[in-house]
Amino acid sequence: MAKRYKKLKTAAELQRLMEGHYRQARFLRLGRPLAWVASGAPVELLRAMGVLPVYPENYGALCGARREAVHLCQTAEAQGYSADLCSYARSSLGSMFDHKGAPMHGLPKPDLLVCCNNICGTVVQWFEAVAQHYGTPLFILDTPFIYDHYEQQMQTYVQEQLEDLIRFVEKATGRRLDWKRLEEVVKLSNQTVSLWGEIRALCKARPSPLNAPDLFVNMAPIVVLRGTPGAVRFYQHLKAEVEERVKDGVGAIPQERHRLLWDNIAIWHHLYRFYNYFVNYDACFVVDTYTGGWAHQVPVGGLLEGLASAYATIFLNQSLSYRTELVVDLISEYDVGGFVMHNNRSCKPYSLGQYAIRRAATERTGVPGLIIESDMCDSRAFATEAVRTRIQAFMETLAAG
Amino acid sequence: MIEAVAFEQLMDFVKNAYGDWETRHPGRRAFGYLCTYAPLEVLHAAGFTPLRLMQLSGPVALANAHLPSFACAPARAVTERMLSGELDWITGVLFTHTCDTMQCLADIWRMAGPGFQVIPFSLPTVLSAANVKSYAVAELQRLAALLEAESGVAVTDDALRTSIRLYNEQRRLLSALHERRGCFAEEQLWALTMAGMLMPVEEHITLLQSSLLSTEGNPGAENGGAGLVLVGAVLDDPIVPSLIEDLGGRVVGDDLCTGSRYYDTLVDETREPVVALAERYLKRVACPAKHNAANGRARRLRSLVRTTGARGVVFLLPKFCDPHAFDYVPLTKALDEDRVPHLLIETDVTTPTGQLRTRLQAFIEVLENAHG
Numbered sequence: 001m002a003k004r005y006k007k008l009k010t011a012a013e014l015q016r017l018m019e020g021h022y023r024q025a026r027f028l029r030l031g032r033p034l035a036w037v038a039s040g041a042p043v044e045l046l047r048a049m050g051v052l053p054v055y056p057e058n059y060g061a062l063c064g065a066r067r068e069a070v071h072l073c074q075t076a077e078a079q080g081y082s083a084d085l086c087s088y089a090r091s092s093l094g095s096m097f098d099h100k101g102a103p104m105h106g107l108p109k110p111d112l113l114v115c116c117n118n119i120c121g122t123v124v125q126w127f128e129a130v131a132q133h134y135g136t137p138l139f140i141l142d143t144p145f146i147y148d149h150y151e152q153q154m155q156t157y158v159q160e161q162l163e164d165l166i167r168f169v170e171k172a173t174g175r176r177l178d179w180k181r182l183e184e185v186v187k188l189s190n191q192t193v194s195l196w197g198e199i200r201a202l203c204k205a206r207p208s209p210l211n212a213p214d215l216f217v218n219m220a221p222i223v224v225l226r227g228t229p230g231a232v233r234f235y236q237h238l239k240a241e242v243e244e245r246v247k248d249g250v251g252a253i254p255q256e257r258h259r260l261l262w263d264n265i266a267i268w269h270h271l272y273r274f275y276n277y278f279v280n281y282d283a284c285f286v287v288d289t290y291t292g293g294w295a296h297q298v299p300v301g302g303l304l305e306g307l308a309s310a311y312a313t314i315f316l317n318q319s320l321s322y323r324t325e326l327v328v329d330l331i332s333e334y335d336v337g338g339f340v341m342h343n344n345r346s347c348k349p350y351s352l353g354q355y356a357i358r359r360a361a362t363e364r365t366g367v368p369g370l371i372i373e374s375d376m377c378d379s380r381a382f383a384t385e386a387v388r389t390r391i392q393a394f395m396e397t398l399a400a401g
Numbered sequence: 402m403i404e405a406v407a408f409e410q411l412m413d414f415v416k417n418a419y420g421d422w423e424t425r426h427p428g429r430r431a432f433g434y435l436c437t438y439a440p441l442e443v444l445h446a447a448g449f450t451p452l453r454l455m456q457l458s459g460p461v462a463l464a465n466a467h468l469p470s471f472a473c474a475p476a477r478a479v480t481e482r483m484l485s486g487e488l489d490w491i492t493g494v495l496f497t498h499t500c501d502t503m504q505c506l507a508d509i510w511r512m513a514g515p516g517f518q519v520i521p522f523s524l525p526t527v528l529s530a531a532n533v534k535s536y537a538v539a540e541l542q543r544l545a546a547l548l549e550a551e552s553g554v555a556v557t558d559d560a561l562r563t564s565i566r567l568y569n570e571q572r573r574l575l576s577a578l579h580e581r582r583g584c585f586a587e588e589q590l591w592a593l594t595m596a597g598m599l600m601p602v603e604e605h606i607t608l609l610q611s612s613l614l615s616t617e618g619n620p621g622a623e624n625g626g627a628g629l630v631l632v633g634a635v636l637d638d639p640i641v642p643s644l645i646e647d648l649g650g651r652v653v654g655d656d657l658c659t660g661s662r663y664y665d666t667l668v669d670e671t672r673e674p675v676v677a678l679a680e681r682y683l684k685r686v687a688c689p690a691k692h693n694a695a696n697g698r699a700r701r702l703r704s705l706v707r708t709t710g711a712r713g714v715v716f717l718l719p720k721f722c723d724p725h726a727f728d729y730v731p732l733t734k735a736l737d738e739d740r741v742p743h744l745l746i747e748t749d750v751t752t753p754t755g756q757l758r759t760r761l762q763a764f765i766e767v768l769e770n771a772h773g
Contacts, residue, residue, distance in 0.1 A: 080733060082718070082726035084471065117526055121501045124526065124692050125727035132731060140692055142530050144523035144540075145498050147507065153539035157525070157532065164531035320508035345471045348723065352505035355467050356512040373469060 005272055006252060008214065010238045017234050018220055025054045026108045033173040034108055036130060038115035038123040039223050040314060041141065042307045044189050044298070045165060046114065047227045048182035049175045053114075054107050055224045056126070060088030063095070064268030064377030068103050073378055075101070086346040087377035089126040096133055109134055112172040114165070116141040118317040120349045139168045143312040147319050150312065158308040182303055189227035190297045195235035196222045197295040202242045203286045204334055207251025208259065209242045212285030213275050214252060216266040219291040226294065257282035258398055261330055263289045263357075264342035264350050269379040277388060278340075281395040287334040289315070289326060290350075320353040324360045331365050338398050343373040345381055368401075370394040408589060411608075415592050416457060418599040419482065423490050426450065426601060430552070433494035433517075435479060436503060437658050438524060438688065440678050442668065443545050445564040445602065448554035449492060453598035454479045455659075456637040461750055467509055473721040474750040475635055476502050483515050493518030493551060495544075498526070499690040500724050520547055528683050529694040537679035545675070561674035567602050568668070574609035575664035581613065582653075583621025587646045591639035595659060627768040628653035628710055632702065632732065633717030633748075634725060635659050641717060641746065644758055650765045653709040656702060657717075662686050689728035698728060699735040706741055712768045714743040715761075742768060 008014075025034060035046055037053045046053050063069040069087055072094030077083050079097055081090055095102035113136050115127040124140055131138035141161050144154045166177050196219075203210050210218075218238060225231035245251075260278065262285045267274050275285065293315055299306040315326060327339065339361070341354045358369040372390060375381035414425075422431060432449035434441070441451045456478035463484040464477045482488050494517060496507035507521035522544050525533045545556040554560075575597060582590050593612055597605040626649040631641065636659045642652045655661050666685035669677040686701060687693055706714065714736055718725050729745070736743050744764040746757065 080730040082729070084721050085723060085726055121499075121504075121526070121690055122723060122727075125689070125724065128692065129727065129730065138694075140527050140530075142525055142527035142533075142692075144525065144536070145504050147521040147523065151539075151543065153536055153543075154523075157530070157536035160532045161527075161530055320505070320512055324512075343469050345469075348471070348501040349504060351469060352472055352502060353509055353512075355469070356509050360512060 005213070005276075006250075008218075008238070008241060010234070010241055011217075013234060013237060014218060014220070017225065017230055020230075021224055022054075022104055025052060026104075033111035033175070035112045035114050036107065036110040036127070037113075038119065038127065040119040040123075040311060040316070041114045041116045042162065042165070042311050044182060044185045044227050044307060045162065045177070046169065047185045048179075049166075049169050049173065049177050051112070051169060051173060051175070053224070054110075056092040056107065056130075057088050058220060058224050059095070059107055060091040060377055061266075061268050063091045063103055065271060066103055067269050067379065069269065069377035070379055072098075072102060083378075084345070086120075086122045086126070087375055088346065089122055091377055092126065093129060096130065110136050112136060112169065113138040114141070114169075115139075116143060116311060118143040118311055118314050120316070120347065122348075137168070137172045139165055141165060141311070143317055146313065146317055146322075150309070154312060155305075155308055158312045159304050162304045162308055179303070185227040186298050186303060186306070188229060188232055192222060192226050192231045192235055193295055193297055195232065195239055196291075199235065199239050199242055200287065200292060200295060202239075202246055205246040206259075206335075207249070207253070207256035208284050208286035209245035209250065209252055210286075211252035211275060211279075212262045212266070212288055213271050215285075215288055215291045216271065219294065222291075222294040251284065253279045253282065253284045255282045256284045258338065258395070259284060259286045259334065259336050261285065261287050261289070261327065261334065261336045261339040262342070263327065263339060263354065264344045265290055265347060265376045267342060267374050267382065268376055270382060274387075277391050278395070281399070283338075283395060283398075285340070286336065287330050289323070289330070292326075292330075316349055320356055323353070324357045324364075327357060327361045328364050331361065331367050336367060337401075338367060338394070339369040340394075341369060341371045342376075343371050345373065345375045346377065368394070368397065408592070411592050411596060412588070415595045415599060418452075418457070419454075419487050422452065422599075429601060431491045432548075433488065433491050434497070435475075435494075435506075436497050436499055436688075437663050438497040438499060438682065439495050440497075440541060440544065440682070441602075442561060442564040442568050442674075442678060443541060443548060443556060444495065445567070446554075446556045446560040447545070447548035448552045449548070450601050451598075452491065454482065454488070454494065455595075455598070455635055456750075458638065467513060471721050473502055473719045474748065475637070475719060476506050477750065480506065480509070483510055484513065486516075489516040491517050493520055496521040498523040499688055500722070502721075502723075518551060520544070520551075522547075524682060526690070527692045528687060529692070534676070534679050534683060537682055538675055541675050541678055558674050561678075562670070565668045565670060565674060565677065567606070569670065570606055571597055571602050571609070572664040572667055574606060574613065577613055578609055579654075579661070579664075581616050581621065583651075584616040584619050585612075587642035587652060588639045591636065591642060594663075595636075598659065598663070626650045627712045627765055629765075629768075630702070630705055630709060630711045630714045631655040631657055631660070631717060632714060633657050634719055634722060636717070638752075640752060640754060640757065641715065641761070644754070644761050645715075645765070648758070648762050648765050650761075650768075653711050654705050656686065656698075656705065658688060662688065689724035699731050702732055703735055703739060706736070706739070712742070712771070713764065714741060715764070716743060716745045718745060718747050720747050720749045742771070
């Protein structure tokens with residue numbers, strides 16, 4: 001098979017950045033307390049208080065991509081966790097029960113835990129389990145699910161909890177919040193987020209300079225290093241490279257005949273292999289719904305007010321109608337001819353409504369969608385031949401249409 | 402104890418509640434709900450009759466086009482009822498936010514465009530959060546306004562007080578019924594309990610009063626077998642408790658959302674009604690989808706086992722139920738520390754009774770042998 005993946009020059013920088021992040025958490029903390037945080041937690045507050053964050057979800061993705069998730073999941077299952085639970089949670093819990101068998105020997109023991117249920121209900125019970133295992137203080141930010149409107153009482157409730165979160169971190173670490181520092185971190189965070197949004201928007205070009213695996217690999221810093229100068233620098237470099245590709249008319253895949261949209265978390269254990277099935281049909285995923293989850297600014301104004309509304313209103317905390325609008329808009333903005341939804345057994349809030357979204361989005365745009373059932377980390381749920389057959393049928397329909 | 406004929410009728414009603422509900426209850430406007438966190442008093446005060454939508458029984462076919470294979474059976478079965486048109490006569494359905502599946506289900510229903518109103522709303526998940534009560538009160542008030550607009554009936558404090566008194570009475574009677582469970586066959590107890598979520602509360606109160614009256618002077622015929630506590634979500638059929646009874650065991654308590662989680666904790670009748678409803682919401686026995694910093698669930702199970710003298714615990718885990726699957730680990734750990742044996746039964750759309758009987762039999766034998 002011809003080499004289909006065009007490596008980015010910034011790949012080495014990305015690797016250094018991420019290795020540095022994990023090394024710092026283990027060896028270079030310089031007295032800073034370590035927090036395990038969920039991907040939707042308001043990390044800016046923690047950074048401004050001198051707390052170092054690590055992300056069990058990112059660690060889970062890493063285990064999945066290294067194809068080391070299954071044995072960690074099995075370790076968690078042996079402790080009584082159902083094999084039907086989220087594979088990030090099972091990988092993370094498995095690595096916690098058995099450090100030795102885990103990549104990087106698991107994450108270092110946390111001093112405090114901060115999660116937010118804006119992405120799912122799983123993080124609540126997953127973090128409860130971690131808290132119980134280590135006897136570590138846990139803070140859960142409760143962001144009520146937005147079925148229709150973001151009500152004033154929701155904003156008040158979330159903002160009051162942020163004030164409580166500050167008190168929680170002060171009590172757990174003895175560190176105080178420096179508001180000036182928070183302002184700087186939020187500024188850096190917004191810079192990172194803008195750059196990421198601009199990079200994604202560059203994929204509106206034909207051919208698209210990036211394919212879904214590029215987006216998935218390069219999203220790591222936006223999640224784990226948001227609010228740091230290192231992340232800003234990295235995305236400046238990445239953006240320059242992607243701009244160059246656009247200027248030179250260089251596409252992410254050898255020949256782009258079909259432009260597709262991706263919905264849901266990646267299938268980490270088959271990342272390049274899976275997207276290469278599509279490359280065989282000259283199909284490029286020019287946009288996705290997941291990595292856009294970190295492309296929203298903290299609004300200017302009161303810092304806590306801005307953080308509250310930014311974190312409470314992320315797309316996974318909003319209705320299926322809202323998410324349908326998002327898909328419909330992306331289809332037209334990125335001039336997409338088809339969409340593929342990963343029906344991810346691990347992620348119920350993202351996956352259960354996909355049938356409804358597909359129906360509505362196709363009805364509105366005339367663009368067909370394919371649903372593929374799999375799992376982001378647990379490769380036992382991946383039926384290679386069935387998946388390939390479905391992709392073939394879908395691509396043949398697209399080519400005929 | 403209830404008369405055989407009356408019991409047969411009750412069983413028939415519970416098992417086929419939705420089919421002819423409208424003709425059985427003329428003049429009433431049914432408002433569906435799925436979860437015990439639905440504030441029934443607010444629905445009732447707005448002039449509706451709350452009607453719980455459950456799996457109970459029945460095949461699933463249409464729902465497969467709307468939900469993936471990893472959605473739980475309760476979600477699939479109620480969606481089947483909605484899609485089949487079986488519920489077209491109801492006024493609306495209230496979805497209270499709990500787990501990820503219920504969160505999505507509300508929207509899946511709205512997008513499927515059923516012939517009735519779907520009202521979802523979000524009460525807090527973190528029961529110990531800062532100022533959580535103010536938020537809960539504000540959301541309950543918003544809900545009351547939505548329901549008022551739907552029914553045209555003002556939800557006044559007086560109306561709420563009346564509804565609160567009725568539901569408190571139902572809770573007291575259900576609690577008394579379960580305390581006297583020795584006087585009833587498991588199937589009867591199940592039907593009497595489930596009826597409360599399917600018939601108007603006023604009728605259920607009468608039913609419970611007469612059922613309890615019939616037990617006066619009756620010490621109950623407890624078989625003296627091993628006492629068991631049931632933990633799980635919705636008990637859609639009486640198979641498990643009936644099998645336990647057949648096999649010489651006894652159910653002595655539960656942590657089920659069609660059991661004690663439905664009737665636990667009264668609403669304070671002396672407080673401002675909406676505030677009192679919010680307070681009950683925060684302090685009642687929690688569903689595992691909710692978080693309480695005090696980690697009340699393991700403590701409550703331990704105390705339930707202790708106070709009932711149960712010798713073992715049976716977990717009824719609906720396949721693909723994330724909250725109960727996570728919850729299972731710390732609960733069993735607590736039981737292991739107390740040396741209380743437990744059994745896990747995974748439930749799905751259908752339950753194979755043969756295998757169930759064998760496993761329950763073995764479990765009960767172990768418990769009895771352990772006690773010599």
